[in-house]
Amino acid sequence: MTAPQTSPAARRRPPPDGMVERRGRAYWLTHLGLIIGVAFIFFPIWLAFVASTVSQPEIVRPPMPLLPGDQFFANYREALFSGINAPVALMLLNSGIMAIGIAVGKIVISLLSAFAIVYFNFPLRRLFFWLIFLTLMLPVEVRIVPTYEVAANFGMLNSYSGLIFPLIASATATFLFRQFFMTVPDELAEAARVDGAKPMRFFWDILLPMSRTNIAALFVILFIYGWNQYLWPLLITTDPSMNTIVMGIKQMFPSGDDTANWPVIMATSILAMIPPVIVVISMQRLFIRGLVDSEK
Amino acid sequence: MATLTLENVKKTFGKTEVIHGVDIDVADGEFIVIVGPSGCGKSTLLRMVAGLESVSEGEVRINGARVNEKEPMERDIAMVFQNYALYPHMSVFDNMAYGLKIAKTPKPEIAERVAQAAKMLQLEPYLQRRPRELSGGQRQRVAMGRAIVRKPAVFLFDEPLSNLDAKLRVQMRLEIKQLQRELGVTALYVTHDQVEAMTLADRMIVMNGGRADQIGAPLEVYANPATDFVAGFIGSPPTNFLEASSLGIADGQQSRIGIRPEHMILTARGAGRLDGHVLYTEALGAETLVHVRSSAGDTLTIRQDGAAPTPPEGTDISVAWDETQQMFFDAEGRRS
Numbered sequence: 001m002t003a004p005q006t007s008p009a010a011r012r013r014p015p016p017d018g019m020v021e022r023r024g025r026a027y028w029l030t031h032l033g034l035i036i037g038v039a040f041i042f043f044p045i046w047l048a049f050v051a052s053t054v055s056q057p058e059i060v061r062p063p064m065p066l067l068p069g070d071q072f073f074a075n076y077r078e079a080l081f082s083g084i085n086a087p088v089a090l091m092l093l094n095s096g097i098m099a100i101g102i103a104v105g106k107i108v109i110s111l112l113s114a115f116a117i118v119y120f121n122f123p124l125r126r127l128f129f130w131l132i133f134l135t136l137m138l139p140v141e142v143r144i145v146p147t148y149e150v151a152a153n154f155g156m157l158n159s160y161s162g163l164i165f166p167l168i169a170s171a172t173a174t175f176l177f178r179q180f181f182m183t184v185p186d187e188l189a190e191a192a193r194v195d196g197a198k199p200m201r202f203f204w205d206i207l208l209p210m211s212r213t214n215i216a217a218l219f220v221i222l223f224i225y226g227w228n229q230y231l232w233p234l235l236i237t238t239d240p241s242m243n244t245i246v247m248g249i250k251q252m253f254p255s256g257d258d259t260a261n262w263p264v265i266m267a268t269s270i271l272a273m274i275p276p277v278i279v280v281i282s283m284q285r286l287f288i289r290g291l292v293d294s295e296k
Numbered sequence: 297m298a299t300l301t302l303e304n305v306k307k308t309f310g311k312t313e314v315i316h317g318v319d320i321d322v323a324d325g326e327f328i329v330i331v332g333p334s335g336c337g338k339s340t341l342l343r344m345v346a347g348l349e350s351v352s353e354g355e356v357r358i359n360g361a362r363v364n365e366k367e368p369m370e371r372d373i374a375m376v377f378q379n380y381a382l383y384p385h386m387s388v389f390d391n392m393a394y395g396l397k398i399a400k401t402p403k404p405e406i407a408e409r410v411a412q413a414a415k416m417l418q419l420e421p422y423l424q425r426r427p428r429e430l431s432g433g434q435r436q437r438v439a440m441g442r443a444i445v446r447k448p449a450v451f452l453f454d455e456p457l458s459n460l461d462a463k464l465r466v467q468m469r470l471e472i473k474q475l476q477r478e479l480g481v482t483a484l485y486v487t488h489d490q491v492e493a494m495t496l497a498d499r500m501i502v503m504n505g506g507r508a509d510q511i512g513a514p515l516e517v518y519a520n521p522a523t524d525f526v527a528g529f530i531g532s533p534p535t536n537f538l539e540a541s542s543l544g545i546a547d548g549q550q551s552r553i554g555i556r557p558e559h560m561i562l563t564a565r566g567a568g569r570l571d572g573h574v575l576y577t578e579a580l581g582a583e584t585l586v587h588v589r590s591s592a593g594d595t596l597t598i599r600q601d602g603a604a605p606t607p608p609e610g611t612d613i614s615v616a617w618d619e620t621q622q623m624f625f626d627a628e629g630r631r632s
Contacts, residue, residue, distance in 0.1 A: 187377040187378070188381050190368075190375075190377070193348065193367070193368050194374065194375045195394050195446075196367075196395055196398045197394075201398065205383075206383055209385040210384060210385055
């Protein structure tokens, strides 16, 4: 960050309130602090990466290596195409389908329910809103046994629908869209009505394009939420070919006295991190562009 | 091209009646302004004509046909909103074309109609822009363009100029009037600004607390207000009111008299009908407003020519007026 060029008179003026002067020693100190922080967080990931590029004997022999080895391709090839219980490529696919299914499903359902709650006057509207809102207080884990029972009775064990549908309702997203819709001026809905747009047409032509920044932000959060699901896939899938990657990593640890294949496990961990990172980075661009493009 | 009739139109929200029965016949091509203070029900009345608000009682007819139960779009009306209500993610062209698109108008016709409206409103260079890239006046024009392209029977305006600055407001006021004349379309226009009402209206409806206090041509309403409310609301500065008894002319029927500021003149102490002293003066250039406190404690405003001598503040003076300019009001505020 460089200081903008200013006239001497302007430079003598004290910085405006609420702004720290970024110059001299303070400038380097703040950066030093940031670098230490990043290193702190990045170090374990670096270790995992190093561990995924060396051979098994090298890992178990102290001291632990801190520089990448030469087994990168071998380890990743083994992880992706054979894995330990199931090939990681398959687990990545399963996770991807589940995470996208959950994110898209949650967005669609909450958009529609928020639309209903904000724009339609039906009996007990308030009650329904609070019922949805109340479910915020019930995490998946609390209702996991009855949910499992229902999923099992529908024959959804070991299936994508079993992985996705029970997690698809979202009070948080409904609430977020409700708040957003309430900031949209009423006149817009009225103008659309005068223009002859029926409710769903208004939703599709006007409300949806206006919500796209919210949708992008929510997609990022929900994709990661879906990707990181652990307990539910663990319960609902028994067939290794339906394993998702987050639970799959845990499944790779051997039971009993067998030695764990650390390089492959670490390669799997690194692979598991890549899709959320891609989603965050790519959607962030869309998110910012959306912010710049549209205005209420 | 249409007539519009309101017959004893009432509106109730729950148990509260907010509009107590309004009747008016609007002729084809007439420009009607509904004016009143905030909360008088003028916007509600307009929204009932638009179909955005249900009619609790009475009948709204467009071209003689009852439209109470019809959707806004089936009523053949177009509305311009106070905050313009432009679709933020659509270009100016799409904003104007949206209604036609929904009505499944063929594409070449849409393009032609939008082009025509854009030309009329000088919006041609901006057709591909988004609303936020336009100035307030341009947005206002787009909102009007959206109404024009539909070729409606009745134009409805809901305080369309109140978000503009003073200078632009005067300019747009003229443009709206010109446009309405050019298109020859019937228009209903809601405003709280009595200057807009006076300048735009063929006839105006002065609303007060859910009632139409007076319906008539602007000058007629100004010269001959039906109630003390109308006398006080129309005209700036407002009419001066005096208790009839304090002037010794009460005869039971007449409780108050009203005199317009321009009908009062300042005279030397003792020469006029009411003594008082000058509170302060406002010189506006072409005219000067002199505020006077009478010995009875009433505050009066006198409007005099800007070139006339202005008495300094605190001077003891008298106020005089021609008796023919007195307007008498009874205890209920009606003209008597």
